[in-house]
Amino acid sequence: MRVFTVDSFTDKPFRGNPAGVCLLDDPVPDEWMQAVAAEMRHSETAFVTDGGQGPYGLRWFTPAVEVALCGHATLATAHVLYSLGARGRLEFATKSGVLATEQAGDDLIAMDFPAAPPEKTEAPDGLAEALGVTPVWVGRSRFDVLAEVESADVVRGLRPDVERLTAVDARGVIVTAPGDGSADFVSRFFAPRVGVPEDPVTGSAHCVLSPYWSGRLGRDALVGAQVSERGGTVRTTLRGDRVELAGHAVTVWSGELQV
Incomplete structure (x- = not known):
C-alpha cells in the first residue's frame, strides 16, 4: 500500500x-x-x-x-x-x-467542512493556569474550547503547561487573537488529551475560528495564520452552516x- x-x-x-x-x-x-x-x-x-x-x-x-x-x-x-x-x-x-x-x-x-460556531461559556477549571494567561473570552464548540487572548503577541508567546491542559475536558484548546499583519486572526491549537501536544496547523479548528471571527469582523472571507513553530495559512469563507477552508x-x- x-x-x-x-x-x-x-x-x-x-x-x-x-x-x-x-x-x-x-x-x-x-x-x-x-x-x-x-x-x-x-x-x-x-x-x-x-x-x-x-x-x-x-x-x-x-x-x-x-x-x-x-x-x-x-x-x-x-x-x-x-x-x-x-x-x-x-x-x-x-x-x-x-x-x-x-x-x-x-x-x-x-x-x-461543517461550521462549528462556539457558544460562550465559563472558562473550564484550570484553563487560565494551564495557558499561563487569562482569556478575554471563552467558548466551546462540538469538539474544542476556544479562548481569545489579548493580542497576537500573547498567542505567539504562549508556553502552556501541557500536563494541565490534558485535564481540560475537550479534544483540544484553540487560543486566538486578532491578526497584526497580513492575517485577519492568529491562533494556536493544543490537544494533549488526544496525543497532540501542539498541532502545527489545524483545519478543523478553523471550522470554529471562521464563524467566530466572521461574526466579530463582519466579513465572510478571512485569512487565518496559525503561529506555531512551523506555521501555516488557512483561508476561510463562511457559507451559512458550512465553511470553505x-x-x-x-x-x-x-x-x-x-x-
Missing part, C-alpha cells in the same frame, strides 16, 4: 502541518491503522479507501486515537489524489458526514508499506 507524507497549509516543504496519507488496497482492522499512525508519528494519518462510483472512505488517526474530523489530513489526501490524476470535486465519507474538495486557482485546494500542500516523500 502506498503511503505519503504531505505538508499541509503551506507552499513550502518542512512548513505547515505534516500528515500521513495511506491509500488502502483492502479493508484493514482499526488496530492496524492505529499502529501505522503511531509509527508515522504525525498529528494525524489519513486512511483512504476507493469508493468506486461513490465517495472515498476517509478516516483519521492521531498516534493515540481516532478522531472524527481533521482538516490538514483531508487537504493532504486531496493533494495526493489530485497528484495521482483525480480531477474536479472529490467527496469523502467520514465520521463528520460527507466532506468535499475542489481544485481552486493558484494550486489551492478548497475543502467544504483553502490552502496549499506539498508532498515531502512517498513509499510503500511493507507490512
Whole structure:
C-alpha cells in the first residue's frame, strides 16, 4: 500500500502541518491503522479507501486515537489524489458526514467542512493556569474550547503547561487573537488529551475560528495564520452552516508499506 507524507497549509516543504496519507488496497482492522499512525508519528494519518462510483472512505488517526474530523489530513489526501490524476470535486465519507474538495486557482485546494460556531461559556477549571494567561473570552464548540487572548503577541508567546491542559475536558484548546499583519486572526491549537501536544496547523479548528471571527469582523472571507513553530495559512469563507477552508500542500516523500 502506498503511503505519503504531505505538508499541509503551506507552499513550502518542512512548513505547515505534516500528515500521513495511506491509500488502502483492502479493508484493514482499526488496530492496524492505529499502529501505522503511531509509527508515522504525525498529528494525524489519513486512511483512504476507493469508493468506486461513490465517495472515498476517509478516516483519521492521531498516534493515540481516532478522531472524527481533521482538516490538514483531508487537504493532504486531496493533494495526493489530485497528484495521482483525480480531477474536479472529490467527496469523502467520514465520521463528520460527507466532506468535499475542489481544485481552486493558484494550486489551492478548497475543502467544504461543517461550521462549528462556539457558544460562550465559563472558562473550564484550570484553563487560565494551564495557558499561563487569562482569556478575554471563552467558548466551546462540538469538539474544542476556544479562548481569545489579548493580542497576537500573547498567542505567539504562549508556553502552556501541557500536563494541565490534558485535564481540560475537550479534544483540544484553540487560543486566538486578532491578526497584526497580513492575517485577519492568529491562533494556536493544543490537544494533549488526544496525543497532540501542539498541532502545527489545524483545519478543523478553523471550522470554529471562521464563524467566530466572521461574526466579530463582519466579513465572510478571512485569512487565518496559525503561529506555531512551523506555521501555516488557512483561508476561510463562511457559507451559512458550512465553511470553505483553502490552502496549499506539498508532498515531502512517498513509499510503500511493507507490512
